[in-house]
Amino acid sequence: MKKIGLLSTALILALSVIAGCSQGGSKASTIRLDYAYYSPLSLVIKEKGWAEETFAEDKVEVTWVLSQGSNKALEFLNSNSIDLGSAAGAAALISKSKGTPIEGVYISNKPEWTALVKADGSSIQSVSDLVGKKVAATVGTDPHIFLLRALDEAGIAAKDVEIVNLQHNDGATSLVTGQVDAWAGLDPHMARVELENNAELFYRNVDFNTYGFLLARNDFAKKNPEKVEKILAVYEKARLWTLENMEEATAILAKEANLSPEVAKKQMERNDFTQPVPGDAQRNTITEAGKVLQQNQIIKSDVKLDELVNNLIQPSFAEKVVK
Known part of the structure; x- marks a missing residue:
């Protein structure tokens, strides 16, 4: 009886090990991506099924999570809920200064x-x-940073304005309903209120927009460099396709984000898809944003900004993929 009991115990342990290995293998065979209405390429990839197609032969499952803003994408990355996510460069800098383990790869x-x-x-x-x-803005995102830089340029302290922290779509609604006096907008919501509610963009500065980054978790990039290269190849395929098929890409944006064709067109017109490899242009833009963020104590004053920026921007993966 003792032998039977020992055999049963051994069998249970063996099955537990096998189950554990199976679960670990399942987790390792998944890549978790986000899609965002402010990242048209992510919408094209999701619509076309190109990520699933690319990873099918490796039996890697692709899962998708919607990011409503850079702040949400960065929360997902920090909590290890996604492997790669879409966020503005300056927002990524703030998050990295607080310890989020990310690198900008595309x-x-x-x-x-x-x-x-x-x-x-x-x-x-x-x-x-x-x-x-009262000015609505989603704290920690590019519109919020844009607002701070615009105030700094005008010689106005942030404390002299009442910044109302609202997610982007709620900020748009608050502007239209008169609950705030102005809004640091984000497309496609900005394009929508501009066309549908006659809202006006009274201050524009394209150089204060800090690029759309695809960010990878450091540990994922280190352990799975081949997966990062494959997903960047998918992004590159989507980028080249979008440049050749802008009308269809705009229709995909309209469908995914539930926008009118006119709103989607205006948003797409405000995008440049010709600079896929992160480099000096992004370093310079993000560094200038970082200086204002330090002045406003959003990034600590003792942080070495140049070092932080250089650690954030990692062009090596894109350099292998972009021809």
Whole structure:
């Protein structure tokens, strides 16, 4: 009886080990990606099924998570809920300064996706008019950083403006309903209120927009470099396809984000898809944003900014893929 008991115990242990290995193998055979309405290439890839097609022969399952803003994508990356995510460069810098283990491996778009927006009929004419006003922004995202840089350029302290922290779509609604005086907007919501509600972009500066980055978790990139290269190859396929098929790419954006064709077209017109490899242009833009973020104590003053930026921007994967 003792022998039977020992055999049963051994069998149970063996089955547990096999089950554990099976679960680990399942986890290792998955790649977790995000898609975002501010990242048109991610929408094209998801719609076309190119990621699933690429990883099918390796029996790697692709799972998708919607990022509503850079802040959400960075939360997913920090919590190890996704392996690669889409976020603005300056927002990624803030997150990395707080310990999020990420690296920017690809530039999905150079957008003018943010500007300062006022409602139809508003008396606001310039950034200077924002003193004492309520301005909606999603804290920690490119629109928020854009707002801080615009205020700094105008010689206005952030404390002289009441920044109302709202997710992007709620900020758009608050502007239209008069709950705030202005909004640091983000496409496609910005394009929508511009066309449907006669909102006006009263301050624009394309150089304050800090690029759309595809970010990888450090540990995932280190352990799975071949997967990172494969997904970047998929992004590169989508980028080249989009440049040749802008009308269809715009239709995909409209469908996924539930936009009118006119709104989707305006958003796509504000995107440049010709600079996929991260490099000096992104370093310079993000460094300048970082200086303002340190002035506003969002990034600690003792952080070595140049070192932080260099650790964030990792072009090696894109250099292998982009021809």
